Amino acid sequence: MNTNGLLDRRMCVAPMMDWTDRHCRAFHRVLTRRAVLYTEMATSPAVVHGDVERLIGFEAAEHPVALQLGGSDPAELALAARTGAALGYAEINLNVGCPSDRVQSGRFGACLMREPDLVGDCVTAMIEAVDIPVTVKCRIGVDDQEPRDALFTFVERVAARGVTTFIVHARKAWLKGLSPKENRDIPPLDYPLVRELKAARPDLEIILNGGLESLEHGLGEQYGTDGIMLGRAAYHTPWTLAEVDSRIYGETDPVANRHEAIDAYRPYIALQLAKGVPLHAMTRHMLGLFHGCPGARQWRRILSEKANRPGAGFDVLDEALSATALSPSEAA
The missing domain is CATH 3.20.20.70 (Aldolase class I)
Incomplete structure:
Protein backbone atom coordinates (compact mmCIF):
# COMPACT_ATOMS: atom_id res chain seq x y z
CA MET A 1 0.00 0.00 0.00
CA GLY A 250 13.52 22.98 14.52
CA GLU A 251 16.47 20.74 15.37
CA THR A 252 20.17 21.29 15.98
CA ASP A 253 22.22 21.45 12.80
CA PRO A 254 24.79 18.61 12.56
CA VAL A 255 27.80 20.85 11.85
CA ALA A 256 28.55 24.38 12.99
CA ASN A 257 31.03 25.39 10.29
CA ARG A 258 32.63 24.22 7.06
CA HIS A 259 35.66 22.77 8.86
CA GLU A 260 33.35 20.49 10.86
CA ALA A 261 31.61 19.48 7.65
CA ILE A 262 34.90 18.43 6.08
CA ASP A 263 35.93 16.54 9.22
CA ALA A 264 32.57 14.75 9.26
CA TYR A 265 33.06 13.69 5.63
CA ARG A 266 36.65 12.46 6.13
CA PRO A 267 35.74 8.95 7.37
CA TYR A 268 33.65 8.40 4.26
CA ILE A 269 36.46 9.64 2.02
CA ALA A 270 38.92 7.35 3.79
CA LEU A 271 36.63 4.36 3.30
CA GLN A 272 36.23 5.09 -0.40
CA LEU A 273 39.95 5.71 -0.95
CA ALA A 274 40.64 2.32 0.64
CA LYS A 275 38.29 0.80 -1.95
CA GLY A 276 40.26 2.40 -4.75
CA VAL A 277 37.79 5.21 -5.48
CA PRO A 278 39.71 8.29 -6.71
CA LEU A 279 39.67 11.35 -4.49
CA HIS A 280 38.03 13.58 -7.08
CA ALA A 281 34.93 11.33 -7.08
CA MET A 282 34.23 12.72 -3.61
CA THR A 283 35.76 16.19 -3.72
CA ARG A 284 34.03 17.25 -6.95
CA HIS A 285 30.85 17.50 -4.90
CA MET A 286 32.57 19.83 -2.41
CA LEU A 287 33.74 22.50 -4.85
CA GLY A 288 30.99 24.93 -3.83
CA LEU A 289 31.41 24.48 -0.09
CA PHE A 290 33.21 27.82 0.37
CA HIS A 291 31.06 29.72 -2.12
CA GLY A 292 31.06 33.38 -1.19
CA CYS A 293 33.95 33.02 1.27
CA PRO A 294 37.49 34.38 0.99
CA GLY A 295 39.70 31.70 -0.53
CA ALA A 296 36.83 29.97 -2.37
CA ARG A 297 38.66 30.25 -5.70
CA GLN A 298 41.83 28.66 -4.31
CA TRP A 299 39.76 25.87 -2.74
CA ARG A 300 38.15 25.08 -6.07
CA ARG A 301 41.38 25.39 -8.02
CA ILE A 302 43.41 23.04 -5.87
CA LEU A 303 40.71 20.39 -5.73
CA SER A 304 40.03 20.68 -9.46
CA GLU A 305 43.70 20.48 -10.44
CA LYS A 306 45.06 17.96 -7.96
CA ALA A 307 42.29 15.66 -6.70
CA ASN A 308 42.19 13.70 -9.96
CA ARG A 309 45.91 12.90 -9.93
CA PRO A 310 46.86 9.25 -9.32
CA GLY A 311 47.25 8.56 -5.62
CA ALA A 312 45.70 11.86 -4.51
CA GLY A 313 44.70 11.74 -0.86
CA PHE A 314 44.03 13.85 2.19
CA ASP A 315 47.12 15.97 1.54
CA VAL A 316 45.26 17.57 -1.37
CA LEU A 317 42.17 18.21 0.74
CA ASP A 318 44.29 19.71 3.52
CA GLU A 319 46.15 21.92 1.05
CA ALA A 320 42.90 23.21 -0.35
CA LEU A 321 41.54 23.87 3.13
CA SER A 322 44.70 25.73 4.14
CA ALA A 323 44.41 27.89 1.04
CA THR A 324 41.09 29.29 2.28
CA ALA A 325 42.90 30.75 5.32
CA LEU A 326 39.63 30.69 7.23
CA SER A 327 39.37 29.80 10.89
CA PRO A 328 36.47 27.55 11.92
CA SER A 329 34.55 30.54 13.26
CA GLU A 330 35.07 32.42 9.98
CA ALA A 331 33.93 29.34 8.03
CA ALA A 332 30.52 29.22 9.66
Whole structure:
Protein backbone atom coordinates (compact mmCIF):
# COMPACT_ATOMS: atom_id res chain seq x y z
CA MET A 1 0.00 0.00 0.00
CA ASN A 2 1.33 3.43 -0.91
CA THR A 3 1.11 6.11 1.74
CA ASN A 4 3.18 9.14 2.62
CA GLY A 5 4.86 6.88 5.16
CA LEU A 6 7.14 8.41 7.74
CA LEU A 7 9.11 10.57 5.29
CA ASP A 8 9.03 14.26 6.09
CA ARG A 9 9.45 15.90 2.70
CA ARG A 10 9.39 19.51 3.82
CA MET A 11 12.92 19.71 2.38
CA CYS A 12 14.25 17.52 -0.43
CA VAL A 13 17.40 17.56 -2.56
CA ALA A 14 16.55 16.90 -6.19
CA PRO A 15 17.72 13.96 -8.29
CA MET A 16 20.33 15.33 -10.71
CA MET A 17 22.01 13.29 -13.41
CA ASP A 18 25.79 12.98 -13.00
CA TRP A 19 25.62 14.90 -9.73
CA THR A 20 23.64 13.24 -6.95
CA ASP A 21 25.60 10.00 -6.88
CA ARG A 22 26.29 8.12 -3.66
CA HIS A 23 29.36 10.25 -2.87
CA CYS A 24 27.37 13.46 -3.25
CA ARG A 25 24.60 12.11 -1.05
CA ALA A 26 27.09 11.08 1.64
CA PHE A 27 28.45 14.63 1.62
CA HIS A 28 25.01 16.22 1.76
CA ARG A 29 24.10 13.96 4.65
CA VAL A 30 26.85 15.37 6.86
CA LEU A 31 25.23 18.79 6.33
CA THR A 32 21.64 17.80 7.11
CA ARG A 33 20.21 14.79 8.92
CA ARG A 34 16.65 15.49 7.85
CA ALA A 35 16.40 16.51 4.18
CA VAL A 36 15.21 13.70 1.93
CA LEU A 37 17.92 12.88 -0.64
CA TYR A 38 17.23 11.48 -4.11
CA THR A 39 19.42 9.38 -6.35
CA GLU A 40 20.24 10.20 -9.92
CA MET A 41 17.62 8.73 -12.22
CA ALA A 42 18.26 5.06 -12.96
CA THR A 43 16.38 3.50 -15.86
CA SER A 44 14.30 0.44 -15.10
CA PRO A 45 16.03 -1.69 -17.80
CA ALA A 46 19.42 -0.86 -16.29
CA VAL A 47 18.28 -1.80 -12.78
CA VAL A 48 16.64 -5.03 -13.93
CA HIS A 49 19.48 -6.18 -16.17
CA GLY A 50 22.56 -4.33 -14.91
CA ASP A 51 24.96 -4.16 -11.98
CA VAL A 52 22.62 -3.17 -9.17
CA GLU A 53 25.30 -2.29 -6.63
CA ARG A 54 27.13 -0.06 -9.08
CA LEU A 55 23.96 1.61 -10.32
CA ILE A 56 21.92 2.13 -7.17
CA GLY A 57 23.97 0.92 -4.23
CA PHE A 58 23.98 3.22 -1.23
CA GLU A 59 25.07 3.46 2.40
CA ALA A 60 22.62 3.23 5.27
CA ALA A 61 23.96 6.55 6.56
CA GLU A 62 22.36 8.28 3.57
CA HIS A 63 18.84 7.79 4.94
CA PRO A 64 16.30 9.17 4.37
CA VAL A 65 17.06 8.48 0.70
CA ALA A 66 14.77 7.81 -2.27
CA LEU A 67 15.44 6.00 -5.54
CA GLN A 68 14.33 7.72 -8.73
CA LEU A 69 13.46 5.45 -11.65
CA GLY A 70 12.85 6.21 -15.31
CA GLY A 71 10.82 3.97 -17.56
CA SER A 72 7.43 3.29 -19.09
CA ASP A 73 7.04 -0.49 -18.90
CA PRO A 74 4.85 -1.29 -15.88
CA ALA A 75 6.20 -4.82 -15.34
CA GLU A 76 9.81 -3.70 -15.65
CA LEU A 77 9.28 -0.73 -13.34
CA ALA A 78 7.68 -3.05 -10.79
CA LEU A 79 10.78 -5.28 -10.85
CA ALA A 80 13.10 -2.28 -10.53
CA ALA A 81 11.01 -0.84 -7.68
CA ARG A 82 11.11 -4.18 -5.89
CA THR A 83 14.90 -4.22 -6.27
CA GLY A 84 15.16 -0.73 -4.79
CA ALA A 85 12.88 -1.59 -1.89
CA ALA A 86 14.90 -4.73 -1.16
CA LEU A 87 18.06 -2.61 -0.97
CA GLY A 88 16.40 -0.46 1.68
CA TYR A 89 15.37 2.71 -0.11
CA ALA A 90 12.67 4.69 1.71
CA GLU A 91 10.79 5.76 -1.42
CA ILE A 92 10.57 5.00 -5.13
CA ASN A 93 10.08 8.05 -7.35
CA LEU A 94 9.02 7.88 -11.00
CA ASN A 95 10.59 10.46 -13.32
CA VAL A 96 7.99 12.20 -15.46
CA GLY A 97 9.96 15.41 -15.85
CA CYS A 98 13.31 14.89 -17.58
CA PRO A 99 13.30 16.51 -21.06
CA SER A 100 16.48 15.07 -22.62
CA ASP A 101 16.48 13.53 -26.10
CA ARG A 102 17.80 10.26 -24.69
CA VAL A 103 14.91 10.07 -22.27
CA GLN A 104 12.34 10.84 -24.98
CA SER A 105 13.72 8.14 -27.26
CA GLY A 106 13.21 5.65 -24.44
CA ARG A 107 9.62 6.84 -23.92
CA PHE A 108 10.05 8.04 -20.38
CA GLY A 109 10.59 11.32 -18.59
CA ALA A 110 8.61 14.44 -19.46
CA CYS A 111 7.07 13.00 -22.63
CA LEU A 112 4.93 10.83 -20.32
CA MET A 113 3.01 13.96 -19.29
CA ARG A 114 1.04 13.25 -22.49
CA GLU A 115 0.22 9.70 -21.33
CA PRO A 116 -1.26 9.90 -17.83
CA ASP A 117 -3.04 6.58 -18.22
CA LEU A 118 0.24 4.82 -19.02
CA VAL A 119 1.83 6.51 -16.00
CA GLY A 120 -1.14 5.26 -14.01
CA ASP A 121 -0.46 1.70 -15.16
CA CYS A 122 3.19 2.12 -14.19
CA VAL A 123 2.52 3.40 -10.68
CA THR A 124 -0.16 0.78 -10.09
CA ALA A 125 2.36 -1.95 -10.86
CA MET A 126 5.00 -0.31 -8.66
CA ILE A 127 2.61 0.21 -5.75
CA GLU A 128 1.58 -3.43 -5.90
CA ALA A 129 5.24 -4.49 -5.92
CA VAL A 130 6.51 -2.60 -2.85
CA ASP A 131 5.47 -1.57 0.64
CA ILE A 132 7.22 1.82 0.54
CA PRO A 133 5.85 5.07 -0.92
CA VAL A 134 5.73 5.43 -4.70
CA THR A 135 5.84 9.09 -5.76
CA VAL A 136 5.95 11.02 -9.04
CA LYS A 137 8.11 13.96 -10.13
CA CYS A 138 6.60 15.83 -13.06
CA ARG A 139 6.49 19.11 -14.97
CA ILE A 140 3.42 21.35 -15.39
CA GLY A 141 3.12 20.28 -19.02
CA VAL A 142 5.05 19.76 -22.25
CA ASP A 143 5.25 21.66 -25.53
CA ASP A 144 1.91 23.20 -26.51
CA GLN A 145 -0.10 21.79 -23.64
CA GLU A 146 -2.01 24.33 -21.57
CA PRO A 147 -0.29 23.93 -18.18
CA ARG A 148 -3.32 24.07 -15.92
CA ASP A 149 -5.26 21.52 -17.93
CA ALA A 150 -2.24 19.28 -18.44
CA LEU A 151 -1.10 19.30 -14.81
CA PHE A 152 -4.53 18.92 -13.23
CA THR A 153 -5.56 16.14 -15.62
CA PHE A 154 -2.28 14.32 -15.13
CA VAL A 155 -2.42 14.50 -11.33
CA GLU A 156 -6.10 13.55 -11.24
CA ARG A 157 -5.56 10.37 -13.23
CA VAL A 158 -2.34 9.31 -11.54
CA ALA A 159 -3.64 10.06 -8.05
CA ALA A 160 -6.65 7.86 -8.83
CA ARG A 161 -4.18 4.99 -9.15
CA GLY A 162 -2.82 5.47 -5.62
CA VAL A 163 -0.05 8.08 -5.75
CA THR A 164 -0.38 10.62 -2.95
CA THR A 165 2.84 12.60 -3.36
CA PHE A 166 3.72 14.71 -6.42
CA ILE A 167 6.91 16.74 -6.78
CA VAL A 168 6.13 19.41 -9.34
CA HIS A 169 8.81 21.24 -11.33
CA ALA A 170 6.93 24.46 -11.97
CA ARG A 171 7.98 24.79 -15.62
CA LYS A 172 6.83 23.31 -18.88
CA ALA A 173 9.26 21.06 -20.72
CA TRP A 174 9.78 21.95 -24.35
CA LEU A 175 10.73 18.66 -25.97
CA LYS A 176 11.32 20.28 -29.35
CA GLY A 177 13.70 23.19 -29.77
CA LEU A 178 15.22 23.46 -26.30
CA SER A 179 18.14 21.56 -24.80
CA PRO A 180 17.88 20.01 -21.33
CA LYS A 181 19.91 22.93 -19.97
CA GLU A 182 17.61 25.46 -21.64
CA ASN A 183 14.61 23.58 -20.25
CA ARG A 184 15.89 24.38 -16.77
CA ASP A 185 16.01 28.11 -17.46
CA ILE A 186 13.92 29.35 -20.38
CA PRO A 187 10.33 28.14 -19.82
CA PRO A 188 8.73 30.53 -17.31
CA LEU A 189 8.14 29.39 -13.78
CA ASP A 190 4.58 29.18 -12.49
CA TYR A 191 4.67 28.67 -8.73
CA PRO A 192 1.07 29.94 -8.30
CA LEU A 193 -0.16 27.05 -10.47
CA VAL A 194 1.48 24.54 -8.14
CA ARG A 195 -0.10 26.26 -5.15
CA GLU A 196 -3.43 26.17 -6.99
CA LEU A 197 -3.02 22.42 -7.47
CA LYS A 198 -2.50 21.95 -3.73
CA ALA A 199 -5.55 24.07 -2.95
CA ALA A 200 -7.63 21.96 -5.32
CA ARG A 201 -6.24 18.69 -3.95
CA PRO A 202 -5.54 19.19 -0.23
CA ASP A 203 -5.56 15.41 0.17
CA LEU A 204 -2.32 15.15 -1.81
CA GLU A 205 1.21 16.02 -0.75
CA ILE A 206 2.54 18.59 -3.23
CA ILE A 207 6.25 19.48 -3.20
CA LEU A 208 7.44 22.59 -5.06
CA ASN A 209 10.48 22.30 -7.33
CA GLY A 210 12.11 24.33 -10.08
CA GLY A 211 14.17 27.52 -10.11
CA LEU A 212 14.47 27.84 -6.34
CA GLU A 213 17.74 29.75 -6.05
CA SER A 214 18.36 29.32 -2.32
CA LEU A 215 16.82 27.98 0.85
CA GLU A 216 15.54 31.50 1.56
CA HIS A 217 13.89 31.64 -1.85
CA GLY A 218 12.36 28.22 -1.36
CA LEU A 219 10.95 29.08 2.04
CA GLY A 220 9.48 32.25 0.59
CA GLU A 221 7.69 30.36 -2.21
CA GLN A 222 6.61 27.21 -0.38
CA TYR A 223 3.46 28.65 1.23
CA GLY A 224 0.40 26.75 0.12
CA THR A 225 2.43 23.60 -0.61
CA ASP A 226 3.83 20.85 1.59
CA GLY A 227 7.54 21.32 1.03
CA ILE A 228 10.33 22.27 -1.34
CA MET A 229 12.92 20.48 -3.43
CA LEU A 230 16.20 22.27 -4.13
CA GLY A 231 18.37 21.17 -7.04
CA ARG A 232 21.25 23.23 -8.39
CA ALA A 233 21.17 25.57 -5.39
CA ALA A 234 21.85 22.65 -3.05
CA TYR A 235 24.61 21.32 -5.28
CA HIS A 236 26.48 24.50 -6.17
CA THR A 237 26.14 26.08 -2.72
CA PRO A 238 25.96 23.03 -0.43
CA TRP A 239 26.52 25.01 2.76
CA THR A 240 22.90 26.13 2.42
CA LEU A 241 21.95 22.62 3.55
CA ALA A 242 23.72 23.16 6.88
CA GLU A 243 20.83 25.26 8.20
CA VAL A 244 18.01 23.04 6.98
CA ASP A 245 17.61 21.07 10.19
CA SER A 246 17.27 24.16 12.37
CA ARG A 247 15.24 26.37 10.04
CA ILE A 248 12.81 23.76 8.73
CA TYR A 249 12.74 21.01 11.35
CA GLY A 250 13.52 22.98 14.52
CA GLU A 251 16.47 20.74 15.37
CA THR A 252 20.17 21.29 15.98
CA ASP A 253 22.22 21.45 12.80
CA PRO A 254 24.79 18.61 12.56
CA VAL A 255 27.80 20.85 11.85
CA ALA A 256 28.55 24.38 12.99
CA ASN A 257 31.03 25.39 10.29
CA ARG A 258 32.63 24.22 7.06
CA HIS A 259 35.66 22.77 8.86
CA GLU A 260 33.35 20.49 10.86
CA ALA A 261 31.61 19.48 7.65
CA ILE A 262 34.90 18.43 6.08
CA ASP A 263 35.93 16.54 9.22
CA ALA A 264 32.57 14.75 9.26
CA TYR A 265 33.06 13.69 5.63
CA ARG A 266 36.65 12.46 6.13
CA PRO A 267 35.74 8.95 7.37
CA TYR A 268 33.65 8.40 4.26
CA ILE A 269 36.46 9.64 2.02
CA ALA A 270 38.92 7.35 3.79
CA LEU A 271 36.63 4.36 3.30
CA GLN A 272 36.23 5.09 -0.40
CA LEU A 273 39.95 5.71 -0.95
CA ALA A 274 40.64 2.32 0.64
CA LYS A 275 38.29 0.80 -1.95
CA GLY A 276 40.26 2.40 -4.75
CA VAL A 277 37.79 5.21 -5.48
CA PRO A 278 39.71 8.29 -6.71
CA LEU A 279 39.67 11.35 -4.49
CA HIS A 280 38.03 13.58 -7.08
CA ALA A 281 34.93 11.33 -7.08
CA MET A 282 34.23 12.72 -3.61
CA THR A 283 35.76 16.19 -3.72
CA ARG A 284 34.03 17.25 -6.95
CA HIS A 285 30.85 17.50 -4.90
CA MET A 286 32.57 19.83 -2.41
CA LEU A 287 33.74 22.50 -4.85
CA GLY A 288 30.99 24.93 -3.83
CA LEU A 289 31.41 24.48 -0.09
CA PHE A 290 33.21 27.82 0.37
CA HIS A 291 31.06 29.72 -2.12
CA GLY A 292 31.06 33.38 -1.19
CA CYS A 293 33.95 33.02 1.27
CA PRO A 294 37.49 34.38 0.99
CA GLY A 295 39.70 31.70 -0.53
CA ALA A 296 36.83 29.97 -2.37
CA ARG A 297 38.66 30.25 -5.70
CA GLN A 298 41.83 28.66 -4.31
CA TRP A 299 39.76 25.87 -2.74
CA ARG A 300 38.15 25.08 -6.07
CA ARG A 301 41.38 25.39 -8.02
CA ILE A 302 43.41 23.04 -5.87
CA LEU A 303 40.71 20.39 -5.73
CA SER A 304 40.03 20.68 -9.46
CA GLU A 305 43.70 20.48 -10.44
CA LYS A 306 45.06 17.96 -7.96
CA ALA A 307 42.29 15.66 -6.70
CA ASN A 308 42.19 13.70 -9.96
CA ARG A 309 45.91 12.90 -9.93
CA PRO A 310 46.86 9.25 -9.32
CA GLY A 311 47.25 8.56 -5.62
CA ALA A 312 45.70 11.86 -4.51
CA GLY A 313 44.70 11.74 -0.86
CA PHE A 314 44.03 13.85 2.19
CA ASP A 315 47.12 15.97 1.54
CA VAL A 316 45.26 17.57 -1.37
CA LEU A 317 42.17 18.21 0.74
CA ASP A 318 44.29 19.71 3.52
CA GLU A 319 46.15 21.92 1.05
CA ALA A 320 42.90 23.21 -0.35
CA LEU A 321 41.54 23.87 3.13
CA SER A 322 44.70 25.73 4.14
CA ALA A 323 44.41 27.89 1.04
CA THR A 324 41.09 29.29 2.28
CA ALA A 325 42.90 30.75 5.32
CA LEU A 326 39.63 30.69 7.23
CA SER A 327 39.37 29.80 10.89
CA PRO A 328 36.47 27.55 11.92
CA SER A 329 34.55 30.54 13.26
CA GLU A 330 35.07 32.42 9.98
CA ALA A 331 33.93 29.34 8.03
CA ALA A 332 30.52 29.22 9.66
